[in-house]
Amino acid sequence: MTDRLAADLRADLHCHSVVSDGVMQPEALAARAKANGVELWALTDHDEVAGQHRAMAAARAEGLDYLTGTEISVTFAGVTVHIVGLGFDADDAGLAAGLRATRGGREERAKEMSAELAKVGIRDAFEGALQYVGNPELISRTHFARHLVETGVCADTPEVFRRFLVEGKPGFVPHRWAKLGDAVGWIRDAGGIAVVAHPARYKFTPTEEYALFTEFIGHGGRGVEVVTGSHSSAEAQRYAETATEFDLLASCGSDFHAPEESRLDLRSLPRLPGHLTPVWSALEPRIHRA
Ligand code: AMP
Ligand code: MN
Ligand code: MN
Numbered sequence: 001m002t003d004r005l006a007a008d009l010r011a012d013l014h015c016h017s018v019v020s021d022g023v024m025q026p027e028a029l030a031a032r033a034k035a036n037g038v039e040l041w042a043l044t045d046h047d048e049v050a051g052q053h054r055a056m057a058a059a060r061a062e063g064l065d066y067l068t069g070t071e072i073s074v075t076f077a078g079v080t081v082h083i084v085g086l087g088f089d090a091d092d093a094g095l096a097a098g099l100r101a102t103r104g105g106r107e108e109r110a111k112e113m114s115a116e117l118a119k120v121g122i123r124d125a126f127e128g129a130l131q132y133v134g135n136p137e138l139i140s141r142t143h144f145a146r147h148l149v150e151t152g153v154c155a156d157t158p159e160v161f162r163r164f165l166v167e168g169k170p171g172f173v174p175h176r177w178a179k180l181g182d183a184v185g186w187i188r189d190a191g192g193i194a195v196v197a198h199p200a201r202y203k204f205t206p207t208e209e210y211a212l213f214t215e216f217i218g219h220g221g222r223g224v225e226v227v228t229g230s231h232s233s234a235e236a237q238r239y240a241e242t243a244t245e246f247d248l249l250a251s252c253g254s255d256f257h258a259p260e261e262s263r264l265d266l267r268s269l270p271r272l273p274g275h276l277t278p279v280w281s282a283l284e285p286r287i288h289r290a
């Protein structure tokens with residue numbers, strides 16, 4: 001293993017641009033990553049790869065090594081699970097078709113969310129959320145959250161996700177995303193590695209979580225996010241053990257969306273525990289060198 005692939009490489013392999021629910025352009029994110037000291041970067045927009053060529057070109061211009069990325073919404077055991085894909089061919093037709101199908105239905109879901117919010121007196125939330133959307137196919141709960149904060153319904157995004165848009169609260173609309181096996185297959189067939197994103201977020205029972213990892217690996221999934229903006233240090237430690245138990249590659253990323261909103265900025269995350277095998281050590285030929 002060369003130095004550049006060591007576990008202490010400053011890698012940030014999870015963030016979002018205006019192509020999905022982030023607020024910055026891919027070029028601005030590349031500049032921010034470089035300025036913050038990131039050494040290996042991936043832009044992982046939800047269910048979309050339209051920003052990949054821009055991110056790759058911007059990373060090269062900044063002198064930043066780059067891995068392609070996306071974050072696919074999956075429904076597993078009735079729960080939304082996110083699968084990050086890294087190091088795939090950005091022009092793969094199968095992946096593009098799968099992501100297109102996954103994006104379909106977001107607009108209708110958003111209109112239903114708006115109708116649910118109207119029942120508790122919050123009117124025209126769809127139109128409000130649309131103001132924050134960079135890519136109309138990717139209208140998400142994040143855009144509704146920005147609208148609810150901007151109009152003073154909530155003080156900040158965490159309050160929105162406590163009071164609205166989640167199961168049992170106004171504005172929640174159940175949705176069927178991609179199947180786990182399909183998402184992992186699209187990533188693999190495009191030459192990439194599939195990674196379970198922020199596993200602590202799902203609040204699975206141990207049995208459900210065991211089923212998730214077992215099925216994920218059965219479909220050819222190979223990695224788990226250990227260090228992420230969504231994990232406490234205790235959770236990172238717990239999923240470091242999961243990585244060892246299931247022999248998974250370890251990934252790390254801030255999940256940066258917006259300067260005022262995200263818990264972690266690009267690069268500002270703790271290092272991966274040194275005994276784990278970092279996902280980038282298995283992706284060396286897929287890294288776009290600056
Ligand atoms: P969607 O894909 O439309 O269901 O929206 C999911 C997005 O909402 C995630 O990618 C996050 O950006 C955001 N989100 C979900 N839960 C929370 C939370 N508790 N706090 C802040 N943002 C959240
Ligand atoms: Mn998001
Ligand atoms: Mn996610």
Ligand code: MN
Pocket residue numbers: 014015016071255
């Ligand atoms: Mn994310």
